[in-house]
Amino acid sequence: MEPHALPAAPAAFDQDVFRQVVGHFASGVAVITTALDGQLYGTTASAVSSLSMDPPMMLTCLNQSSSTHDAVATAGAYAINILAADQRDLAMKFGRKGPDKFDGVPYRLSDHGGVPLLGGALASMTCVVTEAPRGGTHSVFFGRVVEADFAQGQPLAYYRGAFGRLEPVQELNAYTKVRQWVLARRTPLGRDLDISTLVGEMQAEPDDVFNALVKLSAEGLVARRQDGAFMPAPITADFSDNLYDGRATIEIGVVASRIHDLDRKLVDELAGIAEAMGHERADGGASLRGFLELHSRFHQLLIAASGSTQLVDSYQRLSIAGVWGEAWNDIDWRARLDHGHVVRLAAALRDKDADAAIAAVHDYTAQAKRFARIAIESRGGRV
Ligand SMILES: Cc1cc2nc3c(=O)[nH]c(=O)nc-3n(C[C@H](O)[C@H](O)[C@H](O)COP(=O)(O)O)c2cc1C
Structure with missing residues (x-):
């Protein structure tokens, strides 16, 4: 039997490129x-x-x-x-x-x-x-x-040739968990956020929890007393309006700058999500949570089209969806929530119609603010 011929020796590979790739x-x-x-x-x-x-x-x-x-x-x-x-x-x-x-x-x-x-x-x-x-x-x-x-x-x-720490990931995890904790009001308004409880619950480092609370204070979600203790800060309608305006500013920027070169697959995916939201609303057994998850996925995918992780982060940090929890349970969301703006936004992105897309973002913002106000007012003006 003939032995297999050896493959030809590969062309010399640039060592600098190899070093960089391996790095x-x-x-x-x-x-x-x-x-x-x-x-x-x-x-x-x-x-x-x-x-x-x-x-x-x-x-x-x-x-x-x-x-x-x-x-x-x-x-x-x-x-x-x-x-x-x-x-x-x-x-x-x-x-x-x-x-x-x-x-x-x-x-x-x-x-x-x-x-x-x-x-x-x-x-x-x-x-x-x-x-x-x-x-x-x-x-x-x-x-x-x-x-x-x-x-x-x-x-x-x-x-890539430099020493570093893994902490940022850990810090970010602690921040995300503390934020969810605060927004879900696991520590009720008016009570102190106990750092050692948070450390135990989140299996996080005390420094990371402390830094998360400092960051949340800067965002207005946590208040800090004279004696240094942290407490959840109440969310008022004005505060929530500001956050929705901030999100709209980011989204309009992404739409205006990227609408002409959005990937076709992304546009189809967004249209698919808009359609799925329609099914959720029509389905008597569907949950508000499922509907809102589709909604937030829609917006996050669109912001991610900017290619900027900083923008995606900022957009997420302007979300206070976690705070609504029970406040929305009592509300007939199918009657009050309209997803028409998402359908219009998906269609405008497909047609590369920037004006229509921006108008849809404004519609969404106005509706979100209205809905947040209803939820906040149902709780006496502070959530
Ligand atoms: C971050 C870093 C990673 C390194 N990884 C290796 C490695 O995996 N294997 C190796 O032989 N040398 C590695 N080196 C290089 C050796 O540490 C270096 O050649 C050293 O001078 C060898 O010392 P010696 O001759 O006393 O054993 C690394 C160096 C640094 C700074």
Whole structure:
């Protein structure tokens, strides 16, 4: 039988492009350490991955030019020290060559293999090398994990050649949850927002909850007393009018600037949502919640067509939909809510008719304000 012909060697690939593309893979940062003949070795590495649960195994890719590489290969054991967010200096120190990398660095030797475990690391694993195949300039050290530990804290992150923190995501999550909590009036008006309760309920860091409350104070959704305590701020009709005006300004800007180059698929999707809203209203069993979810999806998709995450964020931050909750339960929403503006907006976007689209946004804003006023007034002027 004829052997298969080998595929032709691929054309040389630009190394700079490759480096940049690979840099888009966000990772944590580790220091790989080992000990050989009484001497300690360590190198910063981001090419680290879990491999198998049973048995527990890790992969670590080290450049053959690294002195730590040679020491690991000979010692047959290494530690993966996963760095915490405040260990950027260690990442830099171990990312360079030098004889004195461990000077001033607290560490202890692992029970198995006697390799250095760095103080303050977020987590550490001691591994015994089982295989070390080579790939290009590197060796891949397959490590069987024999000892592992972790601490509380945040990881140091590495993305596109720069160190960073993962906290913004966490901060944003805490903000979103605290906002929902406040708007749903889980803490009733007139009562204090207890930070430790929020921390427990949201499994969030106290700092993130505090920062969320400060942000919500700036938005007018939370009030801060002289003694520093936070309380939910009542929402009045004027306050809600302002928010709807802000949303309209954003939406009109997006419509005016993007109506001529909106993606056909998006326009069809918006028309589909408008139609589905009609079905929800006609269906006696449908819920107000389902109707409002379609409604907010419609507007968010349209704002997202701006391509700006900041605008999408701002638009969402101007929403107080969460506050209506029970206030709208008592109202006959099918009779009072009209989704004609959404149908008209979808049609105007399809026809690229900016004036009609902007008029539909104004209609929507006027209706939303009216509806909010009814809900607020049904609760004595403050929700
Ligand atoms: C953020 C960062 C990630 C790195 N990742 C790796 C890696 O995964 N593998 C590797 O061999 N070198 C990596 N390096 C480079 C080594 O840390 C560097 O070459 C070091 O000087 C090697 O030291 P040594 O020769 O004492 O072992 C990284 C450096 C930095 C700063």
